[in-house]
Amino acid sequence: xxxxxxxxxxxxxxxxxxxxxxxxxxxxxxxxxxxxxxxxxxxxxxxxxxxxxxxxxx
Amino acid sequence: xxxxxxxxxxxxxxxxxxxxxxxxxxxxxxxxxxxxxxxxxxxxxxxxxxxxxxxxxxxxxxxxxxxxxxxxxxxxxxxxxxxxxxxxxxxxxxxxxxxxxxxxxxxxxxxxxxxxxxxxxxxxxxxxxxxxxxxxxxxxxxxxxxxxxxxxxxxxxxxxxxxxxxxxxxxxxxxxxxxxxxxxxxxxxxxxxxxxxxxxxxxxxxxxxxxxxxxxxxxxxxxxxxxxxxxxxxxxxxxxxxxxxxxxxxxxxxxxxxxxxxxxxxxxxxxxxxxxxxxxxxxxxxxxxxxxxxxxxxxxxxxxxxxx
Numbered sequence: 001x002x003x004x005x006x007x008x009x010x011x012x013x014x015x016x017x018x019x020x021x022x023x024x025x026x027x028x029x030x031x032x033x034x035x036x037x038x039x040x041x042x043x044x045x046x047x048x049x050x051x052x053x054x055x056x057x058x
Numbered sequence: 059x060x061x062x063x064x065x066x067x068x069x070x071x072x073x074x075x076x077x078x079x080x081x082x083x084x085x086x087x088x089x090x091x092x093x094x095x096x097x098x099x100x101x102x103x104x105x106x107x108x109x110x111x112x113x114x115x116x117x118x119x120x121x122x123x124x125x126x127x128x129x130x131x132x133x134x135x136x137x138x139x140x141x142x143x144x145x146x147x148x149x150x151x152x153x154x155x156x157x158x159x160x161x162x163x164x165x166x167x168x169x170x171x172x173x174x175x176x177x178x179x180x181x182x183x184x185x186x187x188x189x190x191x192x193x194x195x196x197x198x199x200x201x202x203x204x205x206x207x208x209x210x211x212x213x214x215x216x217x218x219x220x221x222x223x224x225x226x227x228x229x230x231x232x233x234x235x236x237x238x239x240x241x242x243x244x245x246x247x248x249x250x251x252x253x254x255x256x257x258x259x260x261x262x263x264x265x266x267x268x269x270x271x272x273x274x275x276x277x278x279x280x281x282x283x284x285x286x287x288x289x290x291x292x293x294x295x296x297x298x299x300x301x302x303x304x305x306x307x308x309x310x311x312x313x314x315x316x317x318x319x320x321x322x323x324x325x326x327x328x329x330x331x332x333x334x335x336x337x338x339x340x341x342x343x344x345x346x347x348x349x350x351x352x353x354x355x356x357x358x359x360x361x362x363x364x365x366x
Contacts, residue, residue, distance in 0.1 A: 033333065041143070
């Protein structure tokens with residue numbers, strides 16, 4: 001049985017597990033997405049942000 | 059607008075064609091196109107709309123060209139670009155320039171010392187900056203106003219108590235508040251930079267009144283503010299050579315930060331929005347293909363009526 005079918009049967013078929021899957025999926029997706037975009041932003045602007053330069057003024 | 063849409067579409071918006079109706083319309087060559095009146099109305103609308111847009115654009119351009127002031131050239135700011143944040147070292151230097159030079163005449167009343175925290179200064183440093191200035195506070199228990207050292211929550215103190223005092227001290231000219239100056243002037247930080255570095259001798263024929271200076275970037279040319287940024291006009295704590303153009307660049311960056319402190323967040327939000335919307339676009343594309351698959355692959359066959 002393929003993974004998709006297993007997932008469909010065990011998670012998506014019942015409303016309670018489906019809702020749980022949505023909630024936890026949102027939680028992890030949001031954290032990963034924010035992490036990735038923050039990393040990207042910090043990489044693009046390396047050396048310009050306050051976190052990069054704050055050690056210079058102590 | 060609603061009337062125009064109604065006129066073009068008529069009652070067709072409300073009509074129910076059934077499920078196959080639109081497809082039959084597409085496949086059949088015998089359906090009628092737009093009526094003559096509808097074509098006429100649509101092309102009139104298009105011509106009028108385009109004409110009005112072009113007229114507005116031309117008017118705006120001609121106003122730009124009619125002024126006598128020089129247009130500031132665009133500078134390669136480090137925060138130019140979709141994903142580019144402020145150069146915070148530059149913002150910090152710009153704050154030092156403001157503190158040493160601009161502050162003598164210009165207020166910055168919408169910026170508080172707490173705004174500096176984690177942007178240009180650490181919390182301790184910002185507290186120290188705030189403690190350097192005296193803030194008028196009160197009334198105390200006896201009803202008197204008193205002066206105390208600044209706190210993080212205080213806004214930057216203004217050099218003059220009100221506009222009249224500022225005018226009286228500056229030959230009748232009012233030094234504008236700098237909090238939103240970058241957004242408030244055409245050209246933004248390019249204009250600030252050009253203005254601060256653009257002072258020159260007045261050309262022949264320009265009459266300046268006493269206390270006025272000539273600056274080609276200032277509308278009218280006669281500006282009451284004298285040139286203030288010279289080499290070594292301010293001192294940098296990080297050891298950057300304080301040339302006039304460096305000072306102007308840093309203070310222009312600082313003023314852009316004052317006008318748009320949320321710029322960094324907006325750039326980050328751009329990255330997030332592009333990521334999120336491209337995912338949604340992929341979903342939408344898949345769903346469109348999914349829904350249209352049956353329609354696109356459908357074949358309609360017409361069964362000829364027997365004339366027997």
